[in-house]
Amino acid sequence: MNHKTDLLDGLIDRLRAGDTAALARAISLVDGNQQIGQVLHRRLRRDTGAANVIGITGPPGVGKSTLINSLLTKLRDRGDRVAVIAVDPSSPISGGAVLGDRTRMGHHTDDDGVFIRSISARGHLGGLSTSILQIVDLVDAAGWPIVILETVGAGQSETEIAEIADINVVLNAPGLGDDVQAIKAGILEIADVLVVNKADMPLAEATERQLKSMLKLRSFDQQQVPVLKTIANSTKGIDELLSATQEVAQQKFRDDKAQRRLFRSRRQVAQAAAEAQRRQILYREDPQLTQLIQQVAEGQIGVTEAVEQILTGNEGAKGSV
Amino acid sequence: MTTTLTSDRPPLRALITKIGLDGHDRGSRIVAAYLRDAGMEVIYTPPWQEISSVVALAMQEDVDLIGVSSLATDHLIIPDLMTALIEQNLQHVAVFVGGIIPDQERPLLESAGVKAIFGPGSQKEDIVACAQRLAQESQDAKFGALSGVAV
Ligand SMILES: Nc1nc2c(ncn2[C@@H]2O[C@H](COP(=O)(O)OP(=O)(O)OP(=O)(O)O)[C@@H](O)[C@H]2O)c(=O)[nH]1
Ligand SMILES: [Mg+2]
Numbered sequence: 001m002n003h004k005t006d007l008l009d010g011l012i013d014r015l016r017a018g019d020t021a022a023l024a025r026a027i028s029l030v031d032g033n034q035q036i037g038q039v040l041h042r043r044l045r046r047d048t049g050a051a052n053v054i055g056i057t058g059p060p061g062v063g064k065s066t067l068i069n070s071l072l073t074k075l076r077d078r079g080d081r082v083a084v085i086a087v088d089p090s091s092p093i094s095g096g097a098v099l100g101d102r103t104r105m106g107h108h109t110d111d112d113g114v115f116i117r118s119i120s121a122r123g124h125l126g127g128l129s130t131s132i133l134q135i136v137d138l139v140d141a142a143g144w145p146i147v148i149l150e151t152v153g154a155g156q157s158e159t160e161i162a163e164i165a166d167i168n169v170v171l172n173a174p175g176l177g178d179d180v181q182a183i184k185a186g187i188l189e190i191a192d193v194l195v196v197n198k199a200d201m202p203l204a205e206a207t208e209r210q211l212k213s214m215l216k217l218r219s220f221d222q223q224q225v226p227v228l229k230t231i232a233n234s235t236k237g238i239d240e241l242l243s244a245t246q247e248v249a250q251q252k253f254r255d256d257k258a259q260r261r262l263f264r265s266r267r268q269v270a271q272a273a274a275e276a277q278r279r280q281i282l283y284r285e286d287p288q289l290t291q292l293i294q295q296v297a298e299g300q301i302g303v304t305e306a307v308e309q310i311l312t313g314n315e316g317a318k319g320s321v
Numbered sequence: 322m323t324t325t326l327t328s329d330r331p332p333l334r335a336l337i338t339k340i341g342l343d344g345h346d347r348g349s350r351i352v353a354a355y356l357r358d359a360g361m362e363v364i365y366t367p368p369w370q371e372i373s374s375v376v377a378l379a380m381q382e383d384v385d386l387i388g389v390s391s392l393a394t395d396h397l398i399i400p401d402l403m404t405a406l407i408e409q410n411l412q413h414v415a416v417f418v419g420g421i422i423p424d425q426e427r428p429l430l431e432s433a434g435v436k437a438i439f440g441p442g443s444q445k446e447d448i449v450a451c452a453q454r455l456a457q458e459s460q461d462a463k464f465g466a467l468s469g470v471a472v
Contacts, residue, residue, distance in 0.1 A: 007467055021410060024383040028463065032331030036467050095332060096357040098365050102378075106367070109374040117381055120362050122332065 008036065012043055015142050020115060023142040027117055030134045033124065041134045047141035048264070049257035051083075052249050055149045055165025057187065062171045063197040064150050065104035067232035067241075071148060072108050074238050083115040083144035085135060087128070087151045090120040097122070101150055115144060121152075127275035132164050133268045162190035163267040166260065167248045169193045169241070172211065174203040188214060191225055192248045195241060199229035281310070331464075332362045333456035335386040338375055339368035340402060341395025348419055349390035352448060356388075359449045361456065372398065376405045379414055385459035386452060391420040400433035407434075413462050415455035419443070 014022035026044075029037035056064045068084055075082045084105065090097035099118035108114040117135070124131040132149070139147050149165050162168055170191035175198075188194070194215075196208045211227050226244050230237030253259050281289065292309060295301045301309075337353040339346055346368045353365045364382050366375075379387055387406075389399060396418060406414060417437040418430060427438055437451050 004467060011467070021380050021383075024381050025463070028331075028334075028383045029467065032464065034331075034464055034467070090362070094358050094360045096360040096362065098353055098357050098363045100365060103365070103367065106374075109377050110371065115381055118362075118364055120332065 008040070012040065015044065015138070016047060018143045023115070023138060024117065026138050026142075027119075027135050030131055030138065031119055031124075037134070041137060044138060044141040045261070045265075048137045049140065049259075049261035050143075051136075051140035051145055051147045052245070053136050053140070053147045053149060053164075053166040054245050055151060055168045056171065057151050057168065057190075058171030058173075058195075058197075060152055062173045063230075063232040064152075064171055065101040067171065067195075067197060067230060067238075068101075068148050068150060069105045069107070070230075070232055070235065070238050071242065072105060072114055074235070074242060075146065076108070076111065076113055080146055081113040081144060082146045082148060083117075083139045084148045084150065085117050085119060085132065085139065087119045087121055087132060087149070089152055090122040095122050115139070127271060129164055130268065130271045130275060133264065133271065136164070137264070163271060166252065166263070167192050167245050169195060169245065171195045171197050172207060173198040174201045174207040189218070193241065193244045194225055194227045195237075196227065196229045197232050199236065200231045200234075204229060277310070331460070332360055333386065333453065333460055334362045334364070334382060334384040335388060335452065335456060336364045336366070336375070336379055336382060336384045337388045337390070338366040338370050338378070339390050339395070340370050340372060340375060341391065341393070341398055342369065343391070343393040343395050344368045345392050346390070348392065349388070352388055352390070352419060355445055355449050356452055359453060361452070372402050372405050375402060376409050376411065379406065379411055380409060383463070384414060385456040385463065387414055387416045388452065389416065389418050391418060391422065393421075396420065396422050396426065396430060399430055399435060403433040403435070413459055415459050417452065417455060419448070 011022050011026060015026050026037070026040055029040060031037075056068060058064055065086065072082055072084070084102075086099070086101035088097055088099045088101055097120040099120060102116045102118055105116055108116065119132065119135065121128055132151075136147055136149065151164070168190050170187055170193070172194070173196065194211055196204055196211065198204065208227055208229060215225055215227070228237055228240050228244060230241060253263070289310075292306055296303060296306050335356050337349050337356070339349055349365070349368075353363045357363050364378065364384065366378065375387065389396075389402070391399070399416075399418060403416065406412060406416070412434075415436045416434065417439070418435050419439040421441060422430065422438050430438060436455050439448055
């Protein structure tokens with residue numbers, strides 16, 4: 001036991017000191033649903049809060065990985081160290097996956113100032129978002145000041161995506177299906193910055209106009225969301241995108257570590273609670289719960305009402321309003 | 322045999338790559354697909370990787386297994402890869418090689434620590450079974466060392 005405790009202490013010390021292998025192993029422990037991963041994460045919590053976590057989200061093929069590659073080049077030119085967490089949807093049948101995002105960031109593999117980790121979206125016990133949030137924390141604790149997170153958005157709700165990153169960049173591109181409809185309304189709502197990528201393609205202007213007019217229909221806050229144009233496989237729009245994300249970070253956190261930690265912790269507890277409740281409701285054999293679900297099935301009470309009863313621990317109180 | 326979504330065991334992670342000058346990547350693509358279908362998480366690189374890149378990738382992705390494809394003379398630099406892995410404390414990562422390896426050069430690879438070599442005509446089942454066994458050993462060592470630490 002003592003030997004193992006030493007191993008854990010050693011891993012934590014090395015991670016704090018910025019050792020890449022230690023960080024990579026710590027991520028595996030969380031990603032692999034190992035109990036010890038949870039312990040690690042908790043012990044490192046107070047080391048988190050310094051990193052800016054920028055989420056890059058958008059439909060498949062919109063250019064997320066290519067854009068991240070350009071962001072890496074720009075940030076490295078400025079001397080910033082950057083980590084990337086790329087979440088790839090996995091093959092649902094076998095659970096296996098070819099994790100291909102980092103192929104587009106190949107130029108940066110050999111650079112000590114860049115850390116890239118590919119995560120597959122399959123079976124995380126506490127939910128995918130919970131795992132990602134913890135992994136981001138580990139990278140933060142290891143001293144990476146900027147963490148870029150690539151997510152496709154498949155298998156998660158839009159709000160879940162919003163709860164992972166500190167700053168949400170949502171990508172769209174012309175010619176991805178039905179105009180802007182390719183971007184779901186919900187996903188538009190979580191954006192701190194909107195990007196029309198593939199600005200070199202025909203109809204980019206039209207896509208930009210459509211996005212802007214969609215924003216006009218929303219709340220005042222949303223109308224302030226900048227809409228930028230990029231060509232991800234060039235430098236076009238990259239500087240502007242970085243400035244926009246910096247501005248958002250300033251507004252949201254004012255470089256306050258404790259503020260970020262609180263913000264993230266709240267989201268993590270919310271995520272984990274949602275997942276735990278979901279599992280309970282789906283799989284728990286409980287007469288009271290079954291009765292409640294029956295009432296929903298019979299149309300005696302509504303879904304929202306049932307949820308309220310579960311949350312207040314009142315699911316036995318039949319039909320109470 | 323496949324890893325199911327409900328399995329307690331995390332998926333095995335493999336890096337499939339090609340070092341050296343030869344650019345024929347059909348073989349490595351096929352093997353990457355085999356391993357994916359067997360439930361592994363596969364990091365796939367284009368050909369022409371530097372040894373230093375392969376080592377950096379293996380470390381950052383914390384893979385259990387590296388598969389190197391060689392059709393020309395690229396396998397002759399695999400001992401350099403093995404040395405570089407050891408230098409970076411990555412000796413727990415199993416390495417297997419696929420492609421055209423002349424019989425007289427096999428000992429060179431084996432003595433450098435390569436765990437298995439698959440020549441032309443190898444069966445999918447054999448490649449997958451071997452890759453899974455090697456990766457599982459490596460993963461067991463990876464997680465086993467820390468499992469059961471007092472909370
Ligand atoms: N013309 C043009 N092509 C682009 C641009 N950005 C990306 N592409 C191309 O779009 C394709 C998809 O790019 P990726 O970066 O892989 O897109 P992604 O969003 O990461 O894709 P997934 O991870 O599979 O969802 C590639 O062929 C890119 O070269 C751009 O600004 N203009
Ligand atoms: Mg991608």
